[in-house]
Amino acid sequence: MECDCSFTMDIQKLQKKYLQLQRLLHPDNFSQKSGREQDYSKNQSALVNKAYKTLLKPLSRGLxxxxxxxxxIEEGTDSAVNSELLMELMEINEALDAAQTPQEANDIGQDTKxxxxxxxxxxxxxLNKGELQTAKVLLTKMKxxxxxxxxxxEKLSSFM
Structure with missing residues (x-):
């Protein structure tokens, strides 16, 4: 994807490279080629899709x-989750469940953003300082x- 191995990323540059690679590799471009070339195109296109999805969002990129x-970060072994964070998450979830209007849900969404x-x-x-354990704790919270x-x-779509 020709991007720096950095958490901070130029998303427009990433999107441009993704589209460029898909124009070259997309299976539709290989419909008249041999089965081997079609398989290669399919596999490479899938890898480009996976790379793009991984790098596009901060959480998956950081992980x-x-x-x-x-x-x-193994599921169920979130040692970074302290009781204070658990209480905050529980309160947010309860407030979201109790939200009666799209505005209330939007407010929670804005706080979360x-x-x-x-x-x-x-x-x-x-990550720039090389503090991997700190990054791991923060990524757990981000998750x-x-x-x-x-x-x-989901709550906002239920109002529609």
């Missing part, structure tokens, strides 16, 4: 960067807030 350094933006900055700083962001979207 990938940790994985490159040999660190993974701000938290995610702040976490993104903190993760970028930690929870990204989950709330998805719940907000």
């Amino acid at each position: 990938y960067m940790l994985e490159l350094q040999g660190l993974k 701000e938290k995610l933006a702040d976490l993104t900055e903190q993760i970028d700083t930690a 929870y807030f990204a989950n709330i962001e998805e719940k907000v979207k």
Whole structure:
């Protein structure tokens, strides 16, 4: 994808490279070619899609960067989650469940976006300093807030 191995990324440059690669590799371009070339195109196009999806969002990008350094966040082993964060998450989820209007859900969504933006900055700083354990803790928190962001979207769609 010709991008720096950095948490901070030029998304427009990433999108441009993605489209450029898909124009070259998309299976539709190989419909008149041999089966081997069609399979190659399909596999390469799938890899480009996976890379793009991974790099596009800060959470998946950060998790990938940790994985490159040999660190993974295992499900169910979130030692970074303290009782204070759990209480905050529980309160946000309860408020979202109780939201009666799109505006109430939007307010929760806006707060969550701000938290995610702040976490993104903190993760970028930690990764730039080589503080992988700190980045791992912050990415664990980001994972929870990204989950709330998805719940907000679901709640907003239920109002329609």
